[in-house]
Amino acid sequence: MKKIYVLTVCLLLLILSSCEFSETIHINENGAGTMSFSFDGSQLMQMGGESMGTDEKVLDSTVVFKDFLEAKKDSIATLPKDEQERLKALENFKMHMLMDPKTQKMVIDINTDFENVEELEDMFKVLNKANELKETNEAQQTSPLAKMGATESSEVSYTYKDNVFKRIVTVVNPELLESTKDSLADAEMILAASTYTLNYHFPKKIKSVSLENAMFSADHKSFSAELSFKEYMTNPESLNVEVILED
Numbered sequence: 469m470k471k472i473y474v475l476t477v478c479l480l481l482l483i484l485s486s487c488e489f490s491e492t493i494h495i496n497e498n499g500a501g502t503m504s505f506s507f508d509g510s511q512l513m514q515m516g517g518e519s520m521g522t523d524e525k526v527l528d529s530t531v532v533f534k535d536f537l538e539a540k541k542d543s544i545a546t547l548p549k550d551e552q553e554r555l556k557a558l559e560n561f562k563m564h565m566l567m568d569p570k571t572q573k574m575v576i577d578i579n580t581d582f583e584n585v586e587e588l589e590d591m592f593k594v595l596n597k598a599n600e601l602k603e604t605n606e607a608q609q610t611s612p613l614a615k616m617g618a619t620e621s622s623e624v625s626y627t628y629k630d631n632v633f634k635r636i637v638t639v640v641n642p643e644l645l646e647s648t649k650d651s652l653a654d655a656e657m658i659l660a661a662s663t664y665t666l667n668y669h670f671p672k673k674i675k676s677v678s679l680e681n682a683m684f685s686a687d688h689k690s691f692s693a694e695l696s697f698k699e700y701m702t703n704p705e706s707l708n709v710e711v712i713l714e715d
Contacts, residue, residue, distance in 0.1 A: 489697060491591060492667040499628060504579035505591035510572055527567040533558040533598070554597050561594060585633070590624035621645035622704040631672065635709040649702045662697035664707070672713040679709060 488508040495501040537544065537559055544552055563578045578595065582588060621644040627634045639645055666679075669690040682691040691711075699706040 487662045487697070488665070489663065489700075490665040490667060492669075493585070493588075493626075494669040495585065495628060495633070495671060497671040499585070500581070500583045501585070502579060502581050503588055503591075504577055505594075506575065506577035509574035509576075526570070527565060529565050531563040531598075533561050533563070558594065558597050561598075563598065585626040585628040588626045590622075593624075621648060624704075624707075631713040631715060633668070633670065633709075633711040633713070635666075635707065637704045637708050639705060645702075645704075652698075652701055663694050664697045664700045665692060665694045666707075666709065667692045668709075668711065670711065670713055672715075675712045675714050677709070677711050 490506050490508075492504045492506075493501060494503075537555060544555060547555075560582075561578055561580045564576070566573055566575045568574075578591065578598075580588075621641040622637055622639050625636045625638075627636065667690070671689070673688045674684065674691060677691055677693075679691075679693045679695075681695075682693045684691050693709075695707060
């Protein structure tokens with residue numbers, strides 16, 4: 469029942485309320501770093517009032533996928549090779565989920581370390597992979613965001629070379645993208661109120677950013693840009709980013 473409740477809440481979120489997503493990347497001098505993806509649905513908890521608080525239990529769960537995959541390695545070994553590879557791709561990720569009816573908090577975040585930014589991918593698709601882990605309650609709790617944001621119409625990749633960082637979105641299935649636009653037409657205004665924020669941190673000062681609304685930190689090594697979640701869903705290439713750093 470807990471899984472059904474969480475999934476229902478997150479599906480209603482796109483229909484009834486605005487929500488906040490953020491993608492944060494920290495790149496070190498050697499090119500390694502960390503990436504985190506978070507979702508804040510606290511506004512929905514606040515809108516729901518007492519109806520959202522019938523279950524007073526606090527859900528505060530962390531999944532370390534490396535430990536989970538190790539514990540389930542025997543059963544995973546029976547899966548087809550392609551499924552094993554998809555699950556193994558989660559090995560370096562950690563997921564935290566908090567739902568507290570009393571404080572009206574709903575926060576989900578996933579994070580990973582990387583040696584090279586080219587290892588990174590679309591975080592919604594990472595959540596889709598997590599959704600395949602249905603053997604424990606902890607794994608099931610990772611599924612809601614994947615249901616909300618995942619789309620196979622586009623692919624996301626990252627590069628960092630010669631002081632140039634790029635977030636590259638490529639539409640691989642235009643027909644599916646058009647179908648997505650049609651299905652979301654009635655929720656256009658609500659989707660426009662939801663946001664997708666990029667927070668990027670670099671080891672050098674930033675010379676330029678391709679996003680016009682980028683807000684820079686005092687040391688000019690970081691920027692934040694808030695974008696419409698509607699754009700993410702209907703025009704994913706709007707989240708293409710190029711950052712040029714100083715020498």
